[in-house]
Amino acid sequence: MFEKIKKNTELMWEYRELLWNLAHREISQRYKQSVLGYAWVIINPLIQMIVVSFVFSTILRIPSLGVPYIIFLSVALLPWNLFVSSLSSSAGVLVNNSSLITKIYFPREILVYATIIAKIVDFLYSCIVLVMFLIIYKISIHSSIMWVPLIFLIQMIFTIGLSLIAATFNLFYRDIQYVLNLILMLWMYLTPVMYPVEILPEKYRFVFSLNPMSVIVNAYRQVILGGGPPNLQSLSIALVMSLAIFVVGFYFFKRMEGKFADYV
Amino acid sequence: MNTIIAFENVSKTYNLQKQKTFKEFLPALVTRKETKTKLVALSQINFELEKGSSLAIMGRNGSGKSTILKLVAGVTKPNDGRVTVNGRVAPLIELGAGFHPELTGRENVYLNGSILGIKRKQMDKLYKGIVEFAELSDFMDEPIKHYSSGMYMRLAFAVAVAETPDILLVDEILAVGDTKFQQKCLARIKDFKKFGSTIIMVSHSFEQMRQNCQQGLVLTEGKKVFLGEINKALGAYQKLLD
Numbered sequence: 357m358f359e360k361i362k363k364n365t366e367l368m369w370e371y372r373e374l375l376w377n378l379a380h381r382e383i384s385q386r387y388k389q390s391v392l393g394y395a396w397v398i399i400n401p402l403i404q405m406i407v408v409s410f411v412f413s414t415i416l417r418i419p420s421l422g423v424p425y426i427i428f429l430s431v432a433l434l435p436w437n438l439f440v441s442s443l444s445s446s447a448g449v450l451v452n453n454s455s456l457i458t459k460i461y462f463p464r465e466i467l468v469y470a471t472i473i474a475k476i477v478d479f480l481y482s483c484i485v486l487v488m489f490l491i492i493y494k495i496s497i498h499s500s501i502m503w504v505p506l507i508f509l510i511q512m513i514f515t516i517g518l519s520l521i522a523a524t525f526n527l528f529y530r531d532i533q534y535v536l537n538l539i540l541m542l543w544m545y546l547t548p549v550m551y552p553v554e555i556l557p558e559k560y561r562f563v564f565s566l567n568p569m570s571v572i573v574n575a576y577r578q579v580i581l582g583g584g585p586p587n588l589q590s591l592s593i594a595l596v597m598s599l600a601i602f603v604v605g606f607y608f609f610k611r612m613e614g615k616f617a618d619y620v
Numbered sequence: 621m622n623t624i625i626a627f628e629n630v631s632k633t634y635n636l637q638k639q640k641t642f643k644e645f646l647p648a649l650v651t652r653k654e655t656k657t658k659l660v661a662l663s664q665i666n667f668e669l670e671k672g673s674s675l676a677i678m679g680r681n682g683s684g685k686s687t688i689l690k691l692v693a694g695v696t697k698p699n700d701g702r703v704t705v706n707g708r709v710a711p712l713i714e715l716g717a718g719f720h721p722e723l724t725g726r727e728n729v730y731l732n733g734s735i736l737g738i739k740r741k742q743m744d745k746l747y748k749g750i751v752e753f754a755e756l757s758d759f760m761d762e763p764i765k766h767y768s769s770g771m772y773m774r775l776a777f778a779v780a781v782a783e784t785p786d787i788l789l790v791d792e793i794l795a796v797g798d799t800k801f802q803q804k805c806l807a808r809i810k811d812f813k814k815f816g817s818t819i820i821m822v823s824h825s826f827e828q829m830r831q832n833c834q835q836g837l838v839l840t841e842g843k844k845v846f847l848g849e850i851n852k853a854l855g856a857y858q859k860l861l862d
Contacts, residue, residue, distance in 0.1 A: 374734040381731055385722045456718050459711050460735055461694035529642035617695040618634055 357603070364606075367463055375466050375473070382474035397481040401437060405430055405485070408550060418551050423581050424493050430486045431580050432549045432573040435508075438479040439515055439569060440540050442472045446519035447526040447533040454620040464613050465606075468523050472516060498583035507575045507586065510595050514568050517602035520609040527612075527620055547573055568594040568601075622671040624787065624818050625692060629701035632662040632687050632842075661687040662842045664701075669835075671786075674819040676829035676850060678857045679839035685822045687842075689789050692820060707786025707818075710736060712777070721765035725756060725775055728764055732779045746782040753804075754778035774801060781808050788812055790821040806832070826854055 368375065387393040405426055412418045413425035420428035449467045450457060457464065490497070526532040544550075547570045553561055564570040571594035575586035635656045639645040648655050662684045669675055677685045690696045691703050693711050718735040719728050729750055733743045751757050754774040764772060781788075788809065809832060813819060823829050829836065829850065836853020838846040838860065846856035 373740050374737075377731045377734045380727075381720050381723060384727075385720055456735065458690070458695060459693065460718075461709075462735065462737075528637065529640070529645055531641040531643050535642065614697045617690060619637065 361606070364463075364465075364610075368466070368469075371463060371466055374462060375470055378466060378470035379473040379477075382470060383477055386474075394481060397478045398484055401430075401434060401482045402485050404437075405433060408433070412550050418555070421552055421554075421577070421581065423495060424489075427486075427489050427493060427495060428552070428577070428581065429550060430489060431577050434479065434482055434486060435511060435576055436544065436547065436549045436569070436573060437482070438475055439511065440544075441478065442475045442515050443519055443522055443540065444533065444537060445471050445475065447522040447536050450523050450527045450616060451530065451620060457620050458617045464616055465520060465609060468516070468519050468609075472512075472519060495581070497580070500579040500583055500585060503579040503586055504576070507572055507579070507591070510568070510591070510598050511572045513602045514572070514594075514598035517598065517605035520605035521601075524609050524612050527616060543567075543569070546570070549573055565590040565593055568597050623668050623704075624671045624706050625667075625669040625820075626704040627665050627667050627688075627691075627701070628704075630662060630665045630691065630698045630703055631660075631700040632684075632691065632696070633699050634659040634661055660842050662691075662698075665842075665844055667837060667844075667847055669818055669820075671818060672813065672816045673835065674813060674821070674833040676821045676823065676833035676836045676853070677839065678823070678829065678836060678853065679845075680861075682841075683839040684842040685839060686791065688839075689791055689820065689822060692787065693789060705787065708737065709787045709789065710780055710783070710785030711789045712780050712791065719764060719772070719776065722763055724762060725760040725764055725767070729760075729775070729779055732776070733782070736780065736783075738783055742783070750775075750778045750782050753781075753808075770798065770801075777801075777805055781805075781812070784812055784815045785817055787818045787820070790819065790823070792823055826858075830854060 386396075392399070409426045409429055412429070413420065418425070446468045449471045450464065453467055456462075456467075489495075522532065522536055526536075547567060548555075548564065553564055553570075553574060556564075564574070571587075571590045575591055575594075578584060578586045636659055637645075638653075638655055638657060639648050645655065647653075665684075665688070667675075677688055679685050687696070689711070691698060692705055693709050694705065697703075718732045720731065723731065726747075729747065730740065730743055733746075734740070738746070751760055754771075754777070756771060756775055759767065759771065764775070767775070790809070806828075809819065819832065821829060821833055833850050835848065836846070836850045836857070837844065838853055838857045840860060845860065846853055
């Protein structure tokens with residue numbers, strides 16, 4: 357197994373220029389089209405957050421662990437948006453590039469990776485919103501923020517694994533992406549993005565630890581706003597689950613890869 | 621001898637899905653309707669090509685011509701038999717497959733180059749030649765959505781033929797573009813032959829096939845009808861059409 361993944365890593369290194377060029381294509385195609393360009397990646401989440409925080413904080417009065425609700429929300433919502441956009445655009449990426457897939461050989465997972473890289477770039481821009489709020493509300497940051505890269509890595513492993521699966525399924529059945537969008541919407545409500553886990557009685561909270569996204573979202577909150585290390589036990593479970601999903605997704609993708617050109 | 625492409629008993633069957641969507645697939649599964657149809661694209665094909673040779677593949681639509689090109693390009697695998705390809709394949713199939721309208725000509729050249737496996741450094745060297753060949757030096761910083769279809773075609777062809785490939789696949793693309801540019805393309809293909817490239821061509825034009833290929837392979841419904849000298853092959857194909 358390690359042999360295969362090692363081989364694939366070498367292959368990716370060989371194709372790094374293609375990976376970068378495809379990611380660059382994804383990024384620039386969006387920003388060249390509209391006058392507002394880069395501003396959209398900031399305006400979109402900003403408006404989304406204002407609306408959500410009006411509904412959940414002002415009307416429903418959801419508690420937010422002693423920080424302004426909008427900050428409580430954005431720490432979780434921005435990574436969640438990255439997860440959703442990566443997954444839903446990966447689902448369509450093979451079909452959208454069918455003209456390449458049927459003509460030229462290259463490792464197909466590059467298309468999925470390039471999409472995700474483009475979404476990470478969007479994510480980084482959208483984080484400006486969070487930084488802005490942190491400054492406005494004068495929230496101080498602790499050294500525990502050093503955990504963020506690790507949490508992000510786990511999120512990426514999980515995202516890539518699921519994206520590979522979604523991309524493959526959608527190639528065979530074109531409407532999987534609509535089913536996926538529905539699932540993602542439900543998934544968001546099952547993940548403590550807009551509310552704290554504490555809203556649920558203690559004895560039911562274990563269900564959150566079965567959902568890697570909820571562990572990840574909680575960990576971000578803990579290290580950015582809570583000022584302490586994340587819950588390492590649930591984070592390890594999330595890591596193991598993410599790795600498992602990645603391995604399954606990767607093998608599934610590679611197994612079906614030879615058939616892509618015949619079905620797309 | 622220097623065998624560069626070998627097909628040994630190659631068969632290819634497509635399992636075509638009847639249901640393209642999950643919504644259609646689920647009811648079909650429950651009611652036990654057929655979900656797949658089999659389509660034999662190639663059966664028991666044998667041939668070998670030596671380095672520097674050129675082959676024209678002819679046959680009616682759906683006779684398996686494009687499937688052979690796909691197998692050589694490595695985008696699909698045979699169900700049975702073995703395909704051996706030794707060398708870099710440059711597919712001249714559907715030009716500009718990787719082009720993106722929002723990017724400039726220059727960006728598209730680099731993007732398409734990397735899809736074809738040309739490294740950036742190598743591309744820096746080839747770039748000038750590509751622009752010259754495409755005759756587009758004034759337009760390289762324009763997004764290619766502003767290009768005319770002829771300009772688009774020229775740029776795509778120029779990228780595809782920028783580097784001498786071991787194997788060149790040509791799929792009816794020479795039907796587009798003005799006559800002058802067509803001549804230029806054919807001349808470039810002739811140059812490749814001089815440098816030792818192997819060429820596989822799919823075309824409906826007898827004239828092009830006669831001019832560019834030494835050998836011909838005639839297919840009907842995925843089976844080999846004739847393989848041999850080009851004029852005899854064209855004769856066999858003519859008989860098939862009549």
